[in-house]
Amino acid sequence: MKPLRLAVGLALVAGWIGLAWLLWGSVVPDRLTLPHVDVDGVFGSELVARAERFERFLLILWVLGLVVSLATLALYARYGVRFAEESAAGPLGTGMLLGMLGLAIVWLTQLPFTVVALWWSRRHGVSRMGYFDAVFGDWLALGATFVSICVALLVVMGLARRVGSWWWIPGAAVFTAIAALGVLVSPYLYTGLERPDDPGLVARYERLERVEGLHGIPLRVEHVSEDTSQANAFAFGLGPSRRVVLWDTLLDGRFSNPEVDVVLAHELGHHSSDHIAKAIGWFGLFALPGALLLMLATRRLGGMGNPRAVPLALLVAAAWALVTTPAQNVVSRRAEAEADWKALQATRDPEGARGLFREFAVTSLGDPSPPTWAYVLLDTHPTLAQRVAMADAWAARRAG
Amino acid sequence: MRRVSVEGPSHPVRLVVADDLRRTRVTVFFRLILALPHLVWVTLFGLAAFTLAFVMWLAVLFERRAPASLHGFLASFTRYAVHLTAYLSLAADPYPGFTGGRPYPVDVEIDAPAIQGRWGAGFRLALAVPAFLVASTLGGSVALGSAWGGALTGGVGGLTATVAFLGWFASLVRGRMPRGMRDAAAFAIGYGAQTTAYALLLTDRYPDATPGTARPAPELPTHPVAIAVDDDLRRPRLLVLFRFPLVVPHLVWLTLWSVLVVIAALAAWILALVLGRVPQALHRFMAAFVRAVTNLTAFFFLVGRQFPGFVGAEGSYPVALTISAPAPQRRLGVLVRLLLAVPAFLLASAFFGVSLVVGVLLWFAALVTGRVPRGLRDLGVVSLRYQAQASAYALLLTSRYPDSTPALRAPHPPAPDLPNPVAA
Numbered sequence: 001m002k003p004l005r006l007a008v009g010l011a012l013v014a015g016w017i018g019l020a021w022l023l024w025g026s027v028v029p030d031r032l033t034l035p036h037v038d039v040d041g042v043f044g045s046e047l048v049a050r051a052e053r054f055e056r057f058l059l060i061l062w063v064l065g066l067v068v069s070l071a072t073l074a075l076y077a078r079y080g081v082r083f084a085e086e087s088a089a090g091p092l093g094t095g096m097l098l099g100m101l102g103l104a105i106v107w108l109t110q111l112p113f114t115v116v117a118l119w120w121s122r123r124h125g126v127s128r129m130g131y132f133d134a135v136f137g138d139w140l141a142l143g144a145t146f147v148s149i150c151v152a153l154l155v156v157m158g159l160a161r162r163v164g165s166w167w168w169i170p171g172a173a174v175f176t177a178i179a180a181l182g183v184l185v186s187p188y189l190y191t192g193l194e195r196p197d198d199p200g201l202v203a204r205y206e207r208l209e210r211v212e213g214l215h216g217i218p219l220r221v222e223h224v225s226e227d228t229s230q231a232n233a234f235a236f237g238l239g240p241s242r243r244v245v246l247w248d249t250l251l252d253g254r255f256s257n258p259e260v261d262v263v264l265a266h267e268l269g270h271h272s273s274d275h276i277a278k279a280i281g282w283f284g285l286f287a288l289p290g291a292l293l294l295m296l297a298t299r300r301l302g303g304m305g306n307p308r309a310v311p312l313a314l315l316v317a318a319a320w321a322l323v324t325t326p327a328q329n330v331v332s333r334r335a336e337a338e339a340d341w342k343a344l345q346a347t348r349d350p351e352g353a354r355g356l357f358r359e360f361a362v363t364s365l366g367d368p369s370p371p372t373w374a375y376v377l378l379d380t381h382p383t384l385a386q387r388v389a390m391a392d393a394w395a396a397r398r399a400g
Numbered sequence: 401m402r403r404v405s406v407e408g409p410s411h412p413v414r415l416v417v418a419d420d421l422r423r424t425r426v427t428v429f430f431r432l433i434l435a436l437p438h439l440v441w442v443t444l445f446g447l448a449a450f451t452l453a454f455v456m457w458l459a460v461l462f463e464r465r466a467p468a469s470l471h472g473f474l475a476s477f478t479r480y481a482v483h484l485t486a487y488l489s490l491a492a493d494p495y496p497g498f499t500g501g502r503p504y505p506v507d508v509e510i511d512a513p514a515i516q517g518r519w520g521a522g523f524r525l526a527l528a529v530p531a532f533l534v535a536s537t538l539g540g541s542v543a544l545g546s547a548w549g550g551a552l553t554g555g556v557g558g559l560t561a562t563v564a565f566l567g568w569f570a571s572l573v574r575g576r577m578p579r580g581m582r583d584a585a586a587f588a589i590g591y592g593a594q595t596t597a598y599a600l601l602l603t604d605r606y607p608d609a610t611p612g613t614a615r616p617a618p619e620l621p622t623h624p625v626a627i628a629v630d631d632d633l634r635r636p637r638l639l640v641l642f643r644f645p646l647v648v649p650h651l652v653w654l655t656l657w658s659v660l661v662v663i664a665a666l667a668a669w670i671l672a673l674v675l676g677r678v679p680q681a682l683h684r685f686m687a688a689f690v691r692a693v694t695n696l697t698a699f700f701f702l703v704g705r706q707f708p709g710f711v712g713a714e715g716s717y718p719v720a721l722t723i724s725a726p727a728p729q730r731r732l733g734v735l736v737r738l739l740l741a742v743p744a745f746l747l748a749s750a751f752f753g754v755s756l757v758v759g760v761l762l763w764f765a766a767l768v769t770g771r772v773p774r775g776l777r778d779l780g781v782v783s784l785r786y787q788a789q790a791s792a793y794a795l796l797l798t799s800r801y802p803d804s805t806p807a808l809r810a811p812h813p814p815a816p817d818l819p820n821p822v823a824a
Contacts, residue, residue, distance in 0.1 A: 083636070083638075083639075086636055086639055086705065086706055086707055087706055087707040088695075088706035088707065088708055088709060088716055088717050088718065089707050089708055089709035089710065089716075090709050090713075090716070092710075093707065093708075093709045093710055094707075096649065097646070097707040100642070100645070100646055100649075101638060101639070101642070104638065104641075104642045104645070104646075105638070108641075139645070140644075140645075142642070142645040143644065143645040143648030144648070145645075146645050146646065146648050146649055147648055147649050147652055150649040
């Protein structure tokens, strides 16, 4: 048995490394050196100070929330199994109940932090969302989260009961397939998106689409200005469901056309670089060792086929997510940097990019140069200072 | 006349039913028109009663006991409202008197004045709000309706209105009121009378929603679709708070399952027309679906404590729905099953309204106390049973018509599923 395990293990490690190497590729020049950016000079010292103050509070809140949620999950891992008495649903259903209750308790403990964060954002004019909407809407959204955890537990527990301790290999594969399916169908389920009513915007978008070698990806606008003043855009979907979405806060006159063009080109860059498909690949790569860890951690409780293991599994999953966050953020920042580079290539407008990132600092009160630990743990994008530096580097290469 | 007490003797307001189910077709046909003088009179009577109730309130606040004369007047009003509601809803047949002083086939006994607590009396209207909600969804009191000039809607709203509507047709055709519907209306009238008495300070005992606590209990006929409760009243607050999101996965699952059930029902209908019975496999598949829906509804409305399973396995839930094995069915009944099921669906929707109100009240009660009141829980069970019976009838799982008798625990095991005339 041991040689078989060794062989499987080696094959998996080799496959993991090979796939990671394939996914790691980027069009950003390997030896690109980002020039130093005078943050105070670019963004203004007053804005930088204000953004630092704004983000510092949110960071403290995040740390406190994290400690509380991990402590809650630790307590739940110890005592949560008592709730098994409240189930008449058999092993799988009981596991689902325990999973949902664990998330529900964490949600309850995070509620004060959510409210305080909202208060802070409202105080700084970043959010306009009402407290009732935030809490009650969040409570309703729990239902969707519960469906997700139920599906996840159905897969894990079902496989664990069928194939025993090897469940983590097909389990990771099934999770990846479910993630891919979710990405594929989510644009069709996403409501509230509208076609842009500005023909000029559409014409500029289509030109950028052609430049990036794409065709027929719909552009949509999401109306969020009632809830926030922050500006954002995103690309999502796979194959026929691909979309680019702009928040209407980008189109309210605060951003110039060249700045909006950089956003459009950036999001198209995600599609032209297949970042979403690559993200699914990375998801699978992180899911595999995560599932292995779950299997090992719950072995003494009878494995994941036993509902009594679910509370502990929640704690392990949360810890795994925290531990791997820096690595996942590295991957995400690399993709975002590549999209930035592609946007510069497509628009050939570093000034537009600089203006955009400056305006982001104003509208979102984002700290252009956050503390290193926060950057490592939280930032899925390069810092605003790094993004300005990339625009400068691109301009310098062009000039040189 | 056979006398059946529908409420427990320990409550100071007890409903007594001495109705023989026979109805005179001509008075049934003109029932609303015949009741017009009463509708005018009950409004005036109600105006006087609710004005005097304020004097009663002051008297109880100071003396802790209602003056006998006031108590007598308000008791007469309460009895009169019971008589009129019973007449309107076809729970009784004779034309009622105008004073509430004469005996009537659906009547209430009201105890003499007793000592009441001042706090309870002081906040009586606020305390009565949950009872008002239940009474309004049961719709068994013209007295409460007359308080705001809506005697008719207060008397025959909700469940009672549906019973009266269906009973009108049944009584015209058969000259008899179906027993289950009469008992359902009587139960609603009894609860409405207790609520009226509580609001008017005739008693400080809270209305009791327990169905079928009478001696002798209303006869619960054996039925192929039965429900048995083996559950306690405790409800962990965490599961109560998150009740709605917790059922979302079930809702997704049952939505997907229901698509297959529709196809199965169509197949069962065709095969039952050909074979004269539903094949075992289809019966089992659809019965599991009905059980799963009932289990989930019981959990959602806090009638059941435990989180239910997803597959509707028999005997898997403490509020256990049992559905008898398939039996031969008359082909004509199968052919027009959906048409025949329309009255049952109407009554089931009224019972769903009751379940909803019960669920909301149980949610608040359980969140505060960690328990649910037995009476409301049992009312929820009765409501769920009727809904399950209606679904089972429509899905051809049984040929027996749903039974709306408000009582729990059949005296005998579930009946074999034999062809049976409409029993409602």
